[in-house]
Amino acid sequence: MGKNVVEKIDDQVKIKTILVSVSDKSGLDTFIPGLVDLNPEILILSTGGTYGKIKEILGEKADTCLKQVSDYTGQPETQGGLVKTLDFKIYLGLLTETYNAAHQDDLKRTDARAIDMVVVNLYPFSETIAREGVTCEDARGNIDIGGPTMIRASAKNFIRVASVVDPATYPAILENLKVNNGALSLEDRFGLAQKAFEHTAIYDRTIADYLAARSINDIKSCYTSGE
Structure with missing residues:
Protein backbone atom coordinates (compact mmCIF):
# COMPACT_ATOMS: atom_id res chain seq x y z
CA MET A 1 0.00 0.00 0.00
CA GLY A 2 1.51 3.34 -1.04
CA LYS A 3 2.37 6.08 1.38
CA ASN A 4 1.40 9.71 1.11
CA VAL A 5 4.28 11.71 -0.33
CA VAL A 6 3.96 15.46 0.15
CA GLU A 7 5.53 17.51 -2.61
CA LYS A 8 3.92 20.91 -2.05
CA ILE A 9 2.72 22.84 1.01
CA ASP A 10 1.74 26.39 1.92
CA ASP A 11 3.98 28.41 4.22
CA GLN A 12 1.03 30.47 5.45
CA VAL A 13 -2.21 28.65 6.37
CA LYS A 14 -5.28 30.68 7.25
CA ILE A 15 -7.10 29.44 10.34
CA LYS A 16 -10.67 28.74 9.24
CA THR A 17 -11.69 25.69 11.32
CA ILE A 18 -10.47 24.87 14.82
CA LEU A 19 -11.19 22.12 17.31
CA VAL A 20 -11.07 23.04 21.01
CA SER A 21 -11.23 20.51 23.86
CA VAL A 22 -9.39 21.47 27.04
CA SER A 23 -9.24 20.52 30.71
CA ASP A 24 -7.41 23.75 31.56
CA LYS A 25 -9.76 26.49 30.33
CA ALA A 62 -21.67 31.48 19.33
CA ASP A 63 -24.79 30.93 17.21
CA THR A 64 -22.86 31.51 13.99
CA CYS A 65 -19.40 30.11 14.71
CA LEU A 66 -19.63 27.38 17.39
CA LYS A 67 -20.71 23.77 16.82
CA GLN A 68 -20.61 20.69 19.02
CA VAL A 69 -18.37 17.93 17.69
CA SER A 70 -21.30 15.51 18.02
CA ASP A 71 -23.41 17.69 15.69
CA TYR A 72 -20.53 17.87 13.21
CA THR A 73 -19.81 14.13 13.19
CA GLY A 74 -23.40 12.95 13.60
CA GLN A 75 -22.31 10.73 16.49
CA PRO A 76 -23.49 11.64 20.02
CA GLU A 77 -20.99 11.54 22.86
CA THR A 78 -21.09 8.27 24.79
CA GLN A 79 -21.84 7.99 28.51
CA GLY A 80 -19.58 10.14 30.65
CA GLY A 81 -17.75 11.47 27.60
CA LEU A 82 -16.07 8.10 27.05
CA VAL A 83 -15.89 8.71 23.28
CA LYS A 84 -16.18 12.26 21.99
CA THR A 85 -13.64 13.05 19.29
CA LEU A 86 -12.46 9.66 18.00
CA ASP A 87 -14.25 9.92 14.68
CA PHE A 88 -13.29 9.47 11.02
CA LYS A 89 -14.40 12.99 10.04
CA ILE A 90 -12.23 14.52 12.75
CA TYR A 91 -9.06 12.66 11.81
CA LEU A 92 -9.59 13.08 8.08
CA GLY A 93 -9.87 16.80 8.80
CA LEU A 94 -6.64 16.77 10.81
CA LEU A 95 -4.50 14.58 8.57
CA THR A 96 -5.64 15.68 5.11
CA GLU A 97 -3.16 17.50 2.89
CA THR A 98 -4.08 20.54 0.83
CA TYR A 99 -2.47 19.44 -2.44
CA ASN A 100 -3.55 15.79 -2.37
CA ALA A 101 -6.50 15.33 -4.73
CA ALA A 102 -7.56 12.04 -3.13
CA HIS A 103 -7.69 13.70 0.30
CA GLN A 104 -9.80 16.53 -1.07
CA ASP A 105 -12.16 13.98 -2.64
CA ASP A 106 -12.46 12.25 0.74
CA LEU A 107 -13.39 15.54 2.39
CA LYS A 108 -16.15 16.10 -0.17
CA ARG A 109 -17.35 12.50 0.05
CA THR A 110 -17.77 12.67 3.83
CA ASP A 111 -18.90 16.32 3.98
CA ALA A 112 -15.91 16.98 6.23
CA ARG A 113 -13.74 20.07 6.67
CA ALA A 114 -10.00 20.46 6.88
CA ILE A 115 -9.21 21.40 10.50
CA ASP A 116 -6.50 24.05 10.69
CA MET A 117 -5.90 24.25 14.44
CA VAL A 118 -6.35 21.99 17.45
CA VAL A 119 -6.44 23.52 20.93
CA VAL A 120 -6.15 20.65 23.39
CA ASN A 121 -4.77 20.02 26.85
CA LEU A 122 -5.12 16.76 28.69
CA TYR A 123 -6.92 15.19 31.63
CA PRO A 124 -4.95 16.13 34.78
CA PHE A 125 -3.25 12.78 35.35
CA SER A 126 -0.24 14.06 37.31
CA GLU A 127 -2.44 16.28 39.48
CA THR A 128 -4.78 13.37 40.15
CA ILE A 129 -2.09 10.93 41.29
CA ALA A 130 -0.54 13.60 43.52
CA ARG A 131 -3.70 13.81 45.64
CA GLU A 132 -3.73 12.07 49.00
CA GLY A 133 -5.83 8.92 49.02
CA VAL A 134 -6.12 8.66 45.24
CA THR A 135 -7.21 5.23 44.01
CA CYS A 136 -5.95 3.36 40.97
CA GLU A 137 -9.39 3.82 39.43
CA ASP A 138 -9.10 7.59 39.89
CA ALA A 139 -5.78 7.39 38.08
CA ARG A 140 -7.03 5.10 35.31
CA GLY A 141 -10.00 7.36 34.68
CA ASN A 142 -7.66 10.29 34.09
CA ILE A 143 -5.70 8.62 31.30
CA ASP A 144 -6.69 10.74 28.32
CA ILE A 145 -7.19 8.98 24.97
CA GLY A 146 -8.83 11.42 22.57
CA GLY A 147 -6.66 14.36 23.64
CA PRO A 148 -3.26 12.80 22.89
CA THR A 149 -4.61 11.36 19.65
CA MET A 150 -5.74 14.78 18.44
CA ILE A 151 -2.48 16.36 19.54
CA ARG A 152 -0.39 13.73 17.76
CA ALA A 153 -2.46 13.87 14.56
CA SER A 154 -2.33 17.65 14.33
CA ALA A 155 1.35 17.85 15.30
CA LYS A 156 2.26 15.16 12.76
CA ASN A 157 0.56 17.26 10.09
CA PHE A 158 2.35 20.48 11.04
CA ILE A 159 2.77 21.11 7.33
CA ARG A 160 -0.84 22.36 7.51
CA VAL A 161 -2.18 22.20 11.07
CA ALA A 162 -1.35 24.10 14.27
CA SER A 163 -1.29 21.96 17.43
CA VAL A 164 -1.79 24.17 20.50
CA VAL A 165 -1.29 22.55 23.92
CA ASP A 166 -0.24 25.38 26.25
CA PRO A 167 -2.47 28.34 27.25
CA ALA A 168 0.70 30.38 27.75
CA THR A 169 1.17 30.40 23.97
CA TYR A 170 -2.27 31.93 23.21
CA PRO A 171 -1.13 35.61 23.19
CA ALA A 172 1.79 34.95 20.84
CA ILE A 173 -0.44 32.93 18.49
CA LEU A 174 -2.97 35.76 18.33
CA GLU A 175 -0.19 38.25 17.64
CA ASN A 176 1.21 36.10 14.81
CA LEU A 177 -2.27 35.74 13.34
CA LYS A 178 -2.78 39.51 13.42
CA VAL A 179 0.53 40.14 11.65
CA ASN A 180 -0.20 37.52 8.96
CA ASN A 181 -3.86 38.30 8.21
CA GLY A 182 -5.26 35.34 10.13
CA ALA A 183 -2.65 32.80 9.01
CA LEU A 184 0.14 30.90 10.75
CA SER A 185 3.46 30.19 9.07
CA LEU A 186 5.26 26.87 8.72
CA GLU A 187 7.73 28.12 11.32
CA ASP A 188 4.85 28.79 13.74
CA ARG A 189 3.29 25.37 13.12
CA PHE A 190 6.58 23.50 13.44
CA GLY A 191 7.37 25.23 16.74
CA LEU A 192 3.94 24.25 18.06
CA ALA A 193 4.48 20.66 16.93
CA GLN A 194 7.72 20.51 18.89
CA LYS A 195 5.89 21.64 22.03
CA ALA A 196 3.02 19.22 21.34
CA PHE A 197 5.15 16.09 21.12
CA GLU A 198 7.09 17.11 24.22
CA HIS A 199 3.75 17.52 26.00
CA THR A 200 2.48 14.04 25.08
CA ALA A 201 5.88 12.47 25.83
CA ILE A 202 5.85 13.82 29.39
CA TYR A 203 2.22 12.76 29.80
CA ASP A 204 2.89 9.18 28.67
CA ARG A 205 6.06 8.98 30.78
CA THR A 206 4.09 9.98 33.87
CA ILE A 207 1.49 7.28 33.20
CA ALA A 208 4.16 4.65 32.51
CA ASP A 209 6.01 5.49 35.73
CA TYR A 210 2.79 5.33 37.76
CA LEU A 211 1.88 1.90 36.38
CA ALA A 212 5.44 0.59 36.74
CA ALA A 213 5.39 1.43 40.45
CA ARG A 214 2.41 -0.87 41.05
CA SER A 215 2.14 -4.64 41.18
CA ILE A 216 -0.70 -6.80 39.95
CA ASN A 217 -1.66 -7.34 43.58
CA ASP A 218 -2.06 -3.58 43.99
CA ILE A 219 -4.42 -3.59 41.03
CA LYS A 220 -6.40 -6.61 42.24
CA SER A 221 -6.70 -5.02 45.66
CA CYS A 222 -7.98 -1.79 44.14
CA TYR A 223 -10.88 -3.45 42.35
CA THR A 224 -11.74 -6.30 44.71
CA SER A 225 -11.91 -3.87 47.63
CA GLY A 226 -14.56 -1.86 45.82
CA GLU A 227 -12.44 1.25 45.39
Whole structure:
Protein backbone atom coordinates (compact mmCIF):
# COMPACT_ATOMS: atom_id res chain seq x y z
CA MET A 1 0.00 0.00 0.00
CA GLY A 2 1.51 3.34 -1.04
CA LYS A 3 2.37 6.08 1.38
CA ASN A 4 1.40 9.71 1.11
CA VAL A 5 4.28 11.71 -0.33
CA VAL A 6 3.96 15.46 0.15
CA GLU A 7 5.53 17.51 -2.61
CA LYS A 8 3.92 20.91 -2.05
CA ILE A 9 2.72 22.84 1.01
CA ASP A 10 1.74 26.39 1.92
CA ASP A 11 3.98 28.41 4.22
CA GLN A 12 1.03 30.47 5.45
CA VAL A 13 -2.21 28.65 6.37
CA LYS A 14 -5.28 30.68 7.25
CA ILE A 15 -7.10 29.44 10.34
CA LYS A 16 -10.67 28.74 9.24
CA THR A 17 -11.69 25.69 11.32
CA ILE A 18 -10.47 24.87 14.82
CA LEU A 19 -11.19 22.12 17.31
CA VAL A 20 -11.07 23.04 21.01
CA SER A 21 -11.23 20.51 23.86
CA VAL A 22 -9.39 21.47 27.04
CA SER A 23 -9.24 20.52 30.71
CA ASP A 24 -7.41 23.75 31.56
CA LYS A 25 -9.76 26.49 30.33
CA SER A 26 -7.56 29.40 31.41
CA GLY A 27 -6.96 31.95 28.70
CA LEU A 28 -9.96 30.98 26.58
CA ASP A 29 -11.79 34.17 27.54
CA THR A 30 -9.33 36.22 25.49
CA PHE A 31 -8.06 33.64 22.98
CA ILE A 32 -11.43 32.59 21.56
CA PRO A 33 -12.82 36.13 21.04
CA GLY A 34 -9.45 37.07 19.53
CA LEU A 35 -9.74 34.27 16.97
CA VAL A 36 -13.31 35.25 16.11
CA ASP A 37 -12.39 38.94 15.74
CA LEU A 38 -9.61 37.99 13.32
CA ASN A 39 -11.91 35.75 11.26
CA PRO A 40 -15.65 36.24 11.91
CA GLU A 41 -16.36 33.27 9.59
CA ILE A 42 -14.27 30.85 11.67
CA LEU A 43 -15.88 27.55 12.70
CA ILE A 44 -15.12 26.34 16.22
CA LEU A 45 -15.80 22.67 16.95
CA SER A 46 -15.89 21.75 20.61
CA THR A 47 -16.99 19.19 23.20
CA GLY A 48 -18.60 18.93 26.62
CA GLY A 49 -17.57 21.49 29.20
CA THR A 50 -15.31 23.30 26.73
CA TYR A 51 -18.27 23.86 24.42
CA GLY A 52 -20.27 25.30 27.31
CA LYS A 53 -17.43 27.62 28.32
CA ILE A 54 -16.92 28.91 24.77
CA LYS A 55 -20.66 29.46 24.36
CA GLU A 56 -20.64 31.51 27.55
CA ILE A 57 -17.61 33.53 26.38
CA LEU A 58 -18.99 34.30 22.92
CA GLY A 59 -22.62 34.94 23.81
CA GLU A 60 -24.73 35.58 20.70
CA LYS A 61 -21.71 35.17 18.41
CA ALA A 62 -21.67 31.48 19.33
CA ASP A 63 -24.79 30.93 17.21
CA THR A 64 -22.86 31.51 13.99
CA CYS A 65 -19.40 30.11 14.71
CA LEU A 66 -19.63 27.38 17.39
CA LYS A 67 -20.71 23.77 16.82
CA GLN A 68 -20.61 20.69 19.02
CA VAL A 69 -18.37 17.93 17.69
CA SER A 70 -21.30 15.51 18.02
CA ASP A 71 -23.41 17.69 15.69
CA TYR A 72 -20.53 17.87 13.21
CA THR A 73 -19.81 14.13 13.19
CA GLY A 74 -23.40 12.95 13.60
CA GLN A 75 -22.31 10.73 16.49
CA PRO A 76 -23.49 11.64 20.02
CA GLU A 77 -20.99 11.54 22.86
CA THR A 78 -21.09 8.27 24.79
CA GLN A 79 -21.84 7.99 28.51
CA GLY A 80 -19.58 10.14 30.65
CA GLY A 81 -17.75 11.47 27.60
CA LEU A 82 -16.07 8.10 27.05
CA VAL A 83 -15.89 8.71 23.28
CA LYS A 84 -16.18 12.26 21.99
CA THR A 85 -13.64 13.05 19.29
CA LEU A 86 -12.46 9.66 18.00
CA ASP A 87 -14.25 9.92 14.68
CA PHE A 88 -13.29 9.47 11.02
CA LYS A 89 -14.40 12.99 10.04
CA ILE A 90 -12.23 14.52 12.75
CA TYR A 91 -9.06 12.66 11.81
CA LEU A 92 -9.59 13.08 8.08
CA GLY A 93 -9.87 16.80 8.80
CA LEU A 94 -6.64 16.77 10.81
CA LEU A 95 -4.50 14.58 8.57
CA THR A 96 -5.64 15.68 5.11
CA GLU A 97 -3.16 17.50 2.89
CA THR A 98 -4.08 20.54 0.83
CA TYR A 99 -2.47 19.44 -2.44
CA ASN A 100 -3.55 15.79 -2.37
CA ALA A 101 -6.50 15.33 -4.73
CA ALA A 102 -7.56 12.04 -3.13
CA HIS A 103 -7.69 13.70 0.30
CA GLN A 104 -9.80 16.53 -1.07
CA ASP A 105 -12.16 13.98 -2.64
CA ASP A 106 -12.46 12.25 0.74
CA LEU A 107 -13.39 15.54 2.39
CA LYS A 108 -16.15 16.10 -0.17
CA ARG A 109 -17.35 12.50 0.05
CA THR A 110 -17.77 12.67 3.83
CA ASP A 111 -18.90 16.32 3.98
CA ALA A 112 -15.91 16.98 6.23
CA ARG A 113 -13.74 20.07 6.67
CA ALA A 114 -10.00 20.46 6.88
CA ILE A 115 -9.21 21.40 10.50
CA ASP A 116 -6.50 24.05 10.69
CA MET A 117 -5.90 24.25 14.44
CA VAL A 118 -6.35 21.99 17.45
CA VAL A 119 -6.44 23.52 20.93
CA VAL A 120 -6.15 20.65 23.39
CA ASN A 121 -4.77 20.02 26.85
CA LEU A 122 -5.12 16.76 28.69
CA TYR A 123 -6.92 15.19 31.63
CA PRO A 124 -4.95 16.13 34.78
CA PHE A 125 -3.25 12.78 35.35
CA SER A 126 -0.24 14.06 37.31
CA GLU A 127 -2.44 16.28 39.48
CA THR A 128 -4.78 13.37 40.15
CA ILE A 129 -2.09 10.93 41.29
CA ALA A 130 -0.54 13.60 43.52
CA ARG A 131 -3.70 13.81 45.64
CA GLU A 132 -3.73 12.07 49.00
CA GLY A 133 -5.83 8.92 49.02
CA VAL A 134 -6.12 8.66 45.24
CA THR A 135 -7.21 5.23 44.01
CA CYS A 136 -5.95 3.36 40.97
CA GLU A 137 -9.39 3.82 39.43
CA ASP A 138 -9.10 7.59 39.89
CA ALA A 139 -5.78 7.39 38.08
CA ARG A 140 -7.03 5.10 35.31
CA GLY A 141 -10.00 7.36 34.68
CA ASN A 142 -7.66 10.29 34.09
CA ILE A 143 -5.70 8.62 31.30
CA ASP A 144 -6.69 10.74 28.32
CA ILE A 145 -7.19 8.98 24.97
CA GLY A 146 -8.83 11.42 22.57
CA GLY A 147 -6.66 14.36 23.64
CA PRO A 148 -3.26 12.80 22.89
CA THR A 149 -4.61 11.36 19.65
CA MET A 150 -5.74 14.78 18.44
CA ILE A 151 -2.48 16.36 19.54
CA ARG A 152 -0.39 13.73 17.76
CA ALA A 153 -2.46 13.87 14.56
CA SER A 154 -2.33 17.65 14.33
CA ALA A 155 1.35 17.85 15.30
CA LYS A 156 2.26 15.16 12.76
CA ASN A 157 0.56 17.26 10.09
CA PHE A 158 2.35 20.48 11.04
CA ILE A 159 2.77 21.11 7.33
CA ARG A 160 -0.84 22.36 7.51
CA VAL A 161 -2.18 22.20 11.07
CA ALA A 162 -1.35 24.10 14.27
CA SER A 163 -1.29 21.96 17.43
CA VAL A 164 -1.79 24.17 20.50
CA VAL A 165 -1.29 22.55 23.92
CA ASP A 166 -0.24 25.38 26.25
CA PRO A 167 -2.47 28.34 27.25
CA ALA A 168 0.70 30.38 27.75
CA THR A 169 1.17 30.40 23.97
CA TYR A 170 -2.27 31.93 23.21
CA PRO A 171 -1.13 35.61 23.19
CA ALA A 172 1.79 34.95 20.84
CA ILE A 173 -0.44 32.93 18.49
CA LEU A 174 -2.97 35.76 18.33
CA GLU A 175 -0.19 38.25 17.64
CA ASN A 176 1.21 36.10 14.81
CA LEU A 177 -2.27 35.74 13.34
CA LYS A 178 -2.78 39.51 13.42
CA VAL A 179 0.53 40.14 11.65
CA ASN A 180 -0.20 37.52 8.96
CA ASN A 181 -3.86 38.30 8.21
CA GLY A 182 -5.26 35.34 10.13
CA ALA A 183 -2.65 32.80 9.01
CA LEU A 184 0.14 30.90 10.75
CA SER A 185 3.46 30.19 9.07
CA LEU A 186 5.26 26.87 8.72
CA GLU A 187 7.73 28.12 11.32
CA ASP A 188 4.85 28.79 13.74
CA ARG A 189 3.29 25.37 13.12
CA PHE A 190 6.58 23.50 13.44
CA GLY A 191 7.37 25.23 16.74
CA LEU A 192 3.94 24.25 18.06
CA ALA A 193 4.48 20.66 16.93
CA GLN A 194 7.72 20.51 18.89
CA LYS A 195 5.89 21.64 22.03
CA ALA A 196 3.02 19.22 21.34
CA PHE A 197 5.15 16.09 21.12
CA GLU A 198 7.09 17.11 24.22
CA HIS A 199 3.75 17.52 26.00
CA THR A 200 2.48 14.04 25.08
CA ALA A 201 5.88 12.47 25.83
CA ILE A 202 5.85 13.82 29.39
CA TYR A 203 2.22 12.76 29.80
CA ASP A 204 2.89 9.18 28.67
CA ARG A 205 6.06 8.98 30.78
CA THR A 206 4.09 9.98 33.87
CA ILE A 207 1.49 7.28 33.20
CA ALA A 208 4.16 4.65 32.51
CA ASP A 209 6.01 5.49 35.73
CA TYR A 210 2.79 5.33 37.76
CA LEU A 211 1.88 1.90 36.38
CA ALA A 212 5.44 0.59 36.74
CA ALA A 213 5.39 1.43 40.45
CA ARG A 214 2.41 -0.87 41.05
CA SER A 215 2.14 -4.64 41.18
CA ILE A 216 -0.70 -6.80 39.95
CA ASN A 217 -1.66 -7.34 43.58
CA ASP A 218 -2.06 -3.58 43.99
CA ILE A 219 -4.42 -3.59 41.03
CA LYS A 220 -6.40 -6.61 42.24
CA SER A 221 -6.70 -5.02 45.66
CA CYS A 222 -7.98 -1.79 44.14
CA TYR A 223 -10.88 -3.45 42.35
CA THR A 224 -11.74 -6.30 44.71
CA SER A 225 -11.91 -3.87 47.63
CA GLY A 226 -14.56 -1.86 45.82
CA GLU A 227 -12.44 1.25 45.39
